Amino acid sequence: MENLIKSKILENSEALFGTVVDEQFIQFQKTRKDVQGDLTLVIFPFVKLLRCNPADAGTKIGEFLVKEIPSIGGYEVVNGFLNLVIADNFWLDQLKEMHTNPDFGLAAPGSKPTIMVEYSSPNTNKPLHLGHLRNNFLGYSVAEILKANGHTVVKTQIINDRGIHICKSMLAWEKFSPVNAKGERETPQNTGIKGDKLVGKYYVEFDKRFNAEAKTIIAEWENGAFDGYSSAVKEEFIRLTEAKAGKDEKAVKGIDDKIKDLAKNQTTLLREAKDMLVKWEARDPQVYLLWTTMNSWVYEGFGVTYKEMGVDFDKLYYESDTFLLGKDIVIEGLNKGVFFKKEDGSVWIDLTADGLDEKLVLRSDGTAVYMTQDMGTAVDRFNDYPDLSGIVYTVGNEQDYHFKVLFLILEKLGYSWASNCFHLSYGMVDLPEGKMKSREGTVVDADDLMAEVVESATEMTKERGHIEGLSSEELEKLCKMIGLGGLKYFLLKVDPRKRMKFNPAESVELNGNTAPFIQYTHARIQSLLAKSGTELTDVNPSGINESEKEIIKQLTEFPSVIQEAGRDYSPSVIANYTYELVKTYNQFYQSVYILNEPDESLKMFRLALSSNVAKVIKTAMRLLGIDVPNRM
Template sequence: MTDVESGVDMANFRFHIIEKIIDEVGSDDIDDSVLEVPPDPALGDYAFPCFTLSKTLKKSPQAIAEWLASKIKPDDVIAEVKNAGPYLNFFIDKSALARSVITAVLKDGGSFGQGSERRKVLLEFPSPNTNKPLHLGHIRNMLLGTSIGNILKFNGNSIINVNLNNDRGIHICKSMLAYRLFGDNQEPDMKSDHFVGKWYVIFAQKAKDQPELEEQAQEMLRKWEAGDKELHALWKRMNDWAFSGFSKTYETFGVTFDKQYFESEIFRTGKDYVAAGLKSGVFAKDDDGNVMVDLENYGLGKKVVLRADGTSVYATQDMALANVKNKDFPDADVSIYVVANEQDHYFRQLFKIFELMKYPFANRCYHLSYGMVNLPDGRMKSREGTVVDADDLVDEMVSLAKAAIELRHKELGDEKTTDRAFVIGMGALRFFILKHDPSKDMTYDPNESISFEGETGPYVQYVHARIAGIKKKYGKDLDRDIDFSLLDTPEEVALLKLIQSWPETA
């Protein structure tokens, strides 16, 4: 039994190994940074590549590894030393590992692994279009944005959440046109952003048989940009409905913003930046009259930054927004854009434009790319009305959680069941999405995510509740006199190593 206060600092493992090597080699010109972590735990906890000593000792790496393995003896930190080809593999004593990790965690508590970075980070997400409600893809966007923000904040950074509302453009006009033609001046009879989205779907359906609607929508956009008062009144009315609905969804997910931007307020400024690019020679007009930038020399093709008819494209507004953000937050060290990977090429083009335009923030922009979200029966398509809306998915998750709770705990009242169902349902949703590699596409399965078994949010919540219940039943403070040798199973050692890696990961 060992009191936790006598634990060994985790960082000392690496130094201890290097000191052992230095003692035998007789040279202190060895840094712990050369130590590697073997891909297979069966090969050891740390591996020292003996290539670095070959020139000094005038021996082959294999011979050096074999020689050092015979010289370095186990101690209270190193359990075993083995040579494997040119590598010298070290196995850390399991008790020493447990002692160091648990000591550090108990000492630091909630600040364990916290870093000391002091950067100001702009985090832009989820940048919705105001012609439809937030959907499953936005959920992944919001969860990644808030998760990255929390991690960066934990590591000592100052986080500024900003949101660009894409509140103008052809997609907005399609919803507006459908409502004006077929809406009969209705008021929302459902959550207001869903009501707006309904008209976007109706437009797509009607346009199949009435292709002239596409040109009418383009004409509406031109008139809107020209300042048509009637269209602006309709636009404001429908956008207000969208924003009202968005705010409720953001509240559900605990998302807040320090600054909201609106495309409608900056797109004209974007045209000024296009004009500046033309004047400087970065941009040029093509044969059709479009303003474009030639990025062929950078392997990025050509990019239109303003249409020939004077209407804007995303690059128009993004040039404006980037400069507005720089004026609002001139001391920001990095600006992160959380956007799906279907825009990877676009962001490479955009950042190259920033560089060519010599914007001062050009080298401080980063695209946090993530994969698309699919359903078990295929990818979401909002124009077809088959998209899974964020609100509907939350309702489904809460409903599934409620059914599971009622099956297990019939004694709970309605209020407790409802509250618990929301916590479990949202936990299931968050965990399932965040456990996937952000860079890869994923399929969201509600039934799989709500399971109380396996790698799911409900299972983690259940285990936490069980541990809390055991501690409550025990009724006393836990003894800090611990027998660390008991923590020796492969699963326990793997967990200790994972916890040990957190400070470097964070």
């Protein structure tokens, strides 16, 4: 309709305004609820052209449109806004059209370029937490939304499986894990501990022992015992200690941190971890075996969590595979003159001309840094998928600078696809008490949280659900759907770019702007449809009322909502749209009879309307990774 009006005005602009008008002049907006009309044209832009007051300009355009477009039944000009009344038949036709289309709102699959969506990519030393939930739900949903927009999507993640941090947990396990009667050290099998949690336990164990050892060393130094340490270390310690004199509290703390770092570098534990990394790079069989074993525990543990989350991946990338390619690219870039080498052998890129800094891309000892492997991974991906047009990186906004630099480097290296790489930068998730801090033990574990919301949903469902006749498997499935749906919706309804506050109590709420509220509406509609038992063919009511028209209007917006969500990489657009639709539908549901409507034609129309609302709810929620039940 908007396009029709637009083209009519553009075609006849000479006759109407005596000049050719720019398309920009034609601005539509939704008609306010308290005035008459279905679509509003803003007429301020035309006022100057017509050299008359807004009321006259509106009247002139209104008369023209009523004459030209049969579906426009009338108009009213209020305060410079032309409110157009569109005939019921137009809305009825809209409903009939979507009614016959099971894929309403979705673009044809494969009609747009292939895009890779990276998400999750956790540190393999720590179990997944609340922040990862936002990441995973967001990445998964964006992938689904892009598919709905016609893109072919490859879901992926980069597995952070190499580096000194991995060696730390390996070392701690080897040194500190208790040995049982059978002579075995702790494994997921013999302890029943989830693999990622067990590895995480040893990472924490390493950190604990590591700090304790550093503390002991500092104590020795403070007592003047420097046996076994180099004179350089001794001098540095004395210099730092003396520097504390007369400084304020904050400065002293900074110096203490430096002393701690100095001591940490002298620990046997760190030296052993570094030795292990060297052995790993040399593919020492024993270290490699330990590495593959412990990694497999983590993957198994993560696999369980991913399954519970309902997310999946089409292709995995491992840093241990891509960091070497990254090094090759650095050499290539060095030859091209994009990078430069410093005297100590380290390789850098100078981005000062672009308003950034110099950035290291290869260490002086020739080992790879984060940036190196990210370059390698990106190139690897475009090699693997020749049709790939771009990559969406779902990574927290604390890495904004990293990705700015990465994309700039790729561009300077001459990769044409660099401009199609996008950092989907999302905000942190805070708790009511503030930031999550592992040191203070306030990190919310992903597995625990998912179990809690399902448990809470189970209680609520038993209390008020319509669950007679459901098997225990069906009930369990339903409660999972409600609990996890609620959690996903809670994390996705907020604009991803914004930092958000996570309130555990609110996340299991069932009222208001929540998934259970939406799921409930879907279940009610399904109940109506199941009871009606007839094919919805006859959709010709004698008239449609305001609330019915309002629902159709909102339904017709669905395709453009999917487009907007895709363009902005924002599931929250879908969430908020669905919530509005459901609210409108519930008002309708409470104000009229549907199944009990005596007029057969009207009843069929209302059932058709309801069934399309249900269809859109189901599609929309699917794009958020949320299932909807037929009863609850």
